[in-house]
Amino acid sequence: MDLLIINGPNLNLLGKREPSVYGSQSFDDFFSSLKLKYPSLNLSYFQSNHEGEIIDKLHEKGFDCQGIILNAGAYTHTSIAIRDAISAITTPVIEVHISNVHAREPFRHHSTISPVSKGVIIGLGLMGYTLAIDYFVDSLSTQP
Numbered sequence: 001m002d003l004l005i006i007n008g009p010n011l012n013l014l015g016k017r018e019p020s021v022y023g024s025q026s027f028d029d030f031f032s033s034l035k036l037k038y039p040s041l042n043l044s045y046f047q048s049n050h051e052g053e054i055i056d057k058l059h060e061k062g063f064d065c066q067g068i069i070l071n072a073g074a075y076t077h078t079s080i081a082i083r084d085a086i087s088a089i090t091t092p093v094i095e096v097h098i099s100n101v102h103a104r105e106p107f108r109h110h111s112t113i114s115p116v117s118k119g120v121i122i123g124l125g126l127m128g129y130t131l132a133i134d135y136f137v138d139s140l141s142t143q144p
């Protein structure tokens with residue numbers, strides 16, 4: 001099973017960036033632990049600070065991998081183009097946020113991408129990515 005994690009802007013700084021909000025683990029370390037936890041999955045990871053690169057990756061992988069886990073960072077709140085890219089592809093996308101955006105500033109309460117995502121996991125830290133993987137593994141393995 002091919003699953004792709006995409007992280008958007010500023011998420012390359014996880015571990016260093018506002019650790020009281022986002023924790024102190026780098027995503028590279030976390031991703032290494034995910035690969036050990038799920039040895040039978042073909043897990044890949046892409047991060048970009050650029051909206052167009054995120055869209056290009058959705059187009060590239062969004063017709064042949066089985067699931068995409070997307071934390072679009074601040075583009076979540078602004079990007080109609082990323083929303084349109086999710087609508088254009090056939091692979092289901094789960095939206096993940098590390099922090100509870102609803103407990104933060106009002107501008108973080110709106111997501112352009114939630115309505116076109118399969119589901120949304122918010123505020124559970126890095127565990128949100130693991131829960132999204134578990135969803136794809138369970139739902140895809142029980143498909144007829």
Ligand code: DQA
Nearest residue numbers: 010071073074097098099108
């Ligand atoms: C975030 C929440 C966004 O509001 C913010 O811009 C981020 C990270 C999260 O994972 O909690 O960059 O998506």
